[in-house]
Amino acid sequence: MATVAIEQPPRPRGADTARGAKRVALVIVGLAFFWGIWEAYRWIGERLGITWPFPVNETTMPHIHEMLSALTEPLQPGGPTLLHYEWHWALFTGKEALVGFVLGGVIGFALAVLLAHSRILRRGLLPYIVISQTVPILAVAPMVVLGLGTKGVEPWIAVSVIAAYLTFFPVAMNTLRGLLSPDPRSLELMRSYAASRNDVLWKLRLPASLPFVFSALKISATASVIGAIIGETPASIQDGLGGAIVNFNQYYSTAPTRLWATNIVCAALGLAFFAAVLIAERLVLRRAPENVA
Amino acid sequence: MTETRPAVSIKGLSKSFKTGVTALTGIDLEVRPQEFISLIGPSGCGKSTLLRIIGDLIEPSEGIVEVNGKPAHRARLDHDYGIVFQEAVLYDWRTVSKNIALPLELLKWSREKRAARVRELLELVELEGFEDNHPWQLSGGMQQRVAIARALSFDPALLLMDEPFGALDEMTRERLNLELLRIWDASGSTIVFVTHSIPEAVFLSTRVVVMSARPGRIAGIVEVDLPQPRTGRTREEPRFFELVTDVRERLAAGGADIVSAEAE
Numbered sequence: 001m002a003t004v005a006i007e008q009p010p011r012p013r014g015a016d017t018a019r020g021a022k023r024v025a026l027v028i029v030g031l032a033f034f035w036g037i038w039e040a041y042r043w044i045g046e047r048l049g050i051t052w053p054f055p056v057n058e059t060t061m062p063h064i065h066e067m068l069s070a071l072t073e074p075l076q077p078g079g080p081t082l083l084h085y086e087w088h089w090a091l092f093t094g095k096e097a098l099v100g101f102v103l104g105g106v107i108g109f110a111l112a113v114l115l116a117h118s119r120i121l122r123r124g125l126l127p128y129i130v131i132s133q134t135v136p137i138l139a140v141a142p143m144v145v146l147g148l149g150t151k152g153v154e155p156w157i158a159v160s161v162i163a164a165y166l167t168f169f170p171v172a173m174n175t176l177r178g179l180l181s182p183d184p185r186s187l188e189l190m191r192s193y194a195a196s197r198n199d200v201l202w203k204l205r206l207p208a209s210l211p212f213v214f215s216a217l218k219i220s221a222t223a224s225v226i227g228a229i230i231g232e233t234p235a236s237i238q239d240g241l242g243g244a245i246v247n248f249n250q251y252y253s254t255a256p257t258r259l260w261a262t263n264i265v266c267a268a269l270g271l272a273f274f275a276a277v278l279i280a281e282r283l284v285l286r287r288a289p290e291n292v293a
Numbered sequence: 294m295t296e297t298r299p300a301v302s303i304k305g306l307s308k309s310f311k312t313g314v315t316a317l318t319g320i321d322l323e324v325r326p327q328e329f330i331s332l333i334g335p336s337g338c339g340k341s342t343l344l345r346i347i348g349d350l351i352e353p354s355e356g357i358v359e360v361n362g363k364p365a366h367r368a369r370l371d372h373d374y375g376i377v378f379q380e381a382v383l384y385d386w387r388t389v390s391k392n393i394a395l396p397l398e399l400l401k402w403s404r405e406k407r408a409a410r411v412r413e414l415l416e417l418v419e420l421e422g423f424e425d426n427h428p429w430q431l432s433g434g435m436q437q438r439v440a441i442a443r444a445l446s447f448d449p450a451l452l453l454m455d456e457p458f459g460a461l462d463e464m465t466r467e468r469l470n471l472e473l474l475r476i477w478d479a480s481g482s483t484i485v486f487v488t489h490s491i492p493e494a495v496f497l498s499t500r501v502v503v504m505s506a507r508p509g510r511i512a513g514i515v516e517v518d519l520p521q522p523r524t525g526r527t528r529e530e531p532r533f534f535e536l537v538t539d540v541r542e543r544l545a546a547g548g549a550d551i552v553s554a555e556a557e
Contacts (some may be wrong), residue, residue, distance in 0.1 A: 185382045188350055192376045193399050194369050203395065207386045285386075 035064055062257045067264060070257035082258060085244070086265045093228050093240035094269055096156050100163020101224035101273065105217065107164065108171025115172070116179035116205065117197070133169045137227065140165060142234040155235045159242075163227030167220040174216035178209025214281040221273035229266060241266050298362045299323045300451055300483035301347055306356030307508075308342055315508040316342045320356065322502065322511065326450070329477055329484045331494035331501045333540065334547070339509025340487045341455050347485060348376055348453050361450055372400065374451040375444030379459045381436035383428035383443075390415070390424040393442045400447055414442040417476060434465040441473070445480055452477075454486045458493070467525075470496055474523055491544070495519075495536045496528060503540060505547025512547030515540050 038061070045056025054060050071083040111129070115122050141162050148158040182204050190200045232242025241262060248259040301324035308317040316339040324330050332340040345351045346358055349369040360368035368374065375396070383392045393414050394407045402410070415421050418438040428436055437457055444452055458466040470493060477484055488494050494501045498517050505512040517536055519527055527533055 183382075185378055185380060186384070188345075189376070189378070189382050191350055192348055192369065192374070193396050194372065195399050199399055203398065204384065207384065210386070 038064055059253060059256050062260055067257045067260040070255075070261045082261060086241075086262065089239065089241045089244050089262075090265055090269050092156070092237075093225070093232070093242065093266075094272075096159045096231070096240065097163050097224045097228035097269070097273065099157070099160035100165075100227055101167050101220060103160060104164035104167025104220060104224065105171050108168035108216070108220075109175050109213070111168065111172045112175035112179055112209075113201070115176050122176075129169065129172060132165075137162065137166060137230055138234075141231050145231070145235040155237055156239075159228055159231035159235055159237060159240075162231035163224040166223040166227035170216040170219040170223065171213070174212040175209055178212030179205045181212065182208045210285060214277065214285065217277045217281075218274060221277045222270040225266070225270040225273055241269070298326070299359075300326045300328065300361060301485065302357075302359040302362075303343075303347070304357045306343075306346065306353050306358060308339065308346065308351070309354045317346075317353075317509040319510055324483060324485060326483055327481060329474075329486065329497055329499045331486045331488055331498040332504060333488055333491065333494045333501055334504030334509070334512075334544070335506050336489070337509070338504040338506040340504055342509070343504075344453050344455050344485060344487050348374060350376075368451075372396070372447055373449055374453050375447070375449040376453045377437070377440050377444045377455065377457045379456040381428065381433075381440040383436055383439055385428045388425050388427055389420060389431070389439050392428065392439055393446055395443060396447050410446060414446055417445070417479065418442045418472070432465075433461050434469060437461065437469065438472070441476065445476070445482070448480070448482075450482055452480075452482050452484045454484060456487050456489065459489070466490075466493070467528075471523075471525065473497065478522065491537050491540050492528065492533075495533060495540060496523060501536075501540055503543040503547060505544070513543040515543065 042056055042061045042063070044050070045061070050056050071086065072081055074080060075082050075085055115125065144161050144165070145155060145158040148161065149155065179201075186204055186208075187200070190204055193199075195203070228240070229242040229245065232240045233246060237243050238247075244262050245259065245266075248255070248262055252259055301322070303320055303322040306317060306320040307315065309315045320343065332343060334340050342351065346353050347360065347365060349358075349365040358365040361373050363371070363373070384395070387395065390408075390411050393411050394402075397407045397410060411424070415424055418441055420435065420438055420442070423431065423435065428439070431439070441457070458469050461469065473484075474497065486494075486497060495515075495517055496519075501515040501517060502511055503513045503515065504510065515536060519530065519532055519536070
């Protein structure tokens with residue numbers, strides 16, 4: 001326990017806004033910097049005729065402004081813009097990812113609580129949980145889609161299950177670590193009160209595990225989006241970002257900017273998930289700064 | 294004081310660990326109600342182990358331990374004692390108020406009763422105005438006062454303290470010593486206090502139990518006949534120095550290396 005005596009005065013509201021503005025500015029500077037690097041590499045690469053690790057040209061490295069403007073152009077002549085489609089694909093994939101994230105989070109959390117209570121279960125189950133993550137998701141995905149398909153489950157739910165498969169593991173591992181994190185003295189204190197197992201779980205282990213849980217949820221947030229995108233491929237789902245990536249891949253040589261634009265949308269979706277967890281963490285964990293992972 | 298049943302009664306107690314180390318042997322001790330008793334000795338004399346056995350946090354290998362006339366295990370289940378460790382062991386996601394109220398929540402006290410009791414305790418340990426602070430916003434001495442308030446919250450007859458001021462600086466420690474005596478007087482509880490500071494033991498206690506190491510045993514008991522209530526002046530009285538010398542000599546006779554005992 002830290003024994004530093006600091007009376008922290010409440011921070012004035014203005015300081016928070018100023019910090020927020022500084023952060024936004026930093027993000028913009030970072031994006032501009034990345035943009036500059038990309039364009040500079042392409043400019044130099046084309047002039048010098050760089051061919052390693054790949055030849056630099058219009059197809060391999062489209063201008064970033066062209067990727068963005070591809071979003072505003074119609075996908076078919078006279079039809080809606082690419083952005084219109086991307087929005088609907090993102091909503092669809094986002095739905096799959098969200099259901100997978102919640103499902104995986106709940107399963108991972110429950111598993112951790114179970115494992116925290118029994119050393120025998122930890123010894124017995126943990127290796128299989130670890131092995132489950134060493135199997136390539138591309139091998140598991142078709143089995144899940146086909147297996148659930150024969151049970152009459154809608155394909156997008158099968159994709160959610162694949163997302164959950166990627167999500168539950170970090171949640172289970174980190175939550176378990178968090179539940180086992182209280183020091184012996186904290187447990188001894190509970191014992192001195194003759195506290196029940198349930199009391200120890202609710203009053204000590206769970207609150208102590210929350211910073212660990214949120215660390216895991218941040219990893220899982222982006223993993224669930226990746227899981228949903230990858231899961232759409234074997235499920236042959238055309239309504240989401242994964243399906244779009246497969247399609248645009250086939251036409252890459254003629255329209256590379258569409259694939260790149262879709263990649264940007266995928267990244268934005270992952271960021272949105274991450275940001276949602278970050279906000280939830282800020283709201284739930286109001287404690288010592290060093291304890292916020 | 295009509296109460297004659299001992300607050301703590303220990304008969305023929307010994308404790309050996311699985312490693313083969315004998316931590317305690319042949320311990321017999323009776324603590325009278327409302328007594329302030331200190332256990333003092335060099336590191337490895339088993340004083341903290343003895344305290345934990347009284348609290349049923351570890352089991353003795355042999356012997357009988359009774360608290361308030363019941364087996365130690367029953368006494369723990371009945372919430373007969375509160376405990377304070379060297380570290381405050383506060384839960385840092387809880388405010389000062391909620392840390393103090395933790396045992397009361399476990400005892401299923403109503404919200405109103407808890408709030409009223411926490412207010413009393415904040416006044417007792419002089420932490421009014423800090424109820425909504427978090428532990429990491431407090432100094433070490435303030436954290437320890439929260440821990441004391443928490444231990445007293447459900448008004449246990451017995452308070453077990455394991456070097457509670459060992460990690461604090463000398464000035465904070467002397468101030469908290471005086472506060473503890475005031476709290477002891479106000480609450481009417483019995484205190485068993487583990488320390489490695491001879492002046493602290495003499496200043497606080499009605500009796501000092503001197504222990505020696507390897508294996509841990511009681512080397513002697515010093516009755517502290519300094520007048521009550523003790524004040525800042527008590528430390529300057531000749532009798533205080535006589536008693537400090539007495540305890541020191543008994544520690545030496547028990548084979549304790551005084552220097553290492555104080556530097557522990």
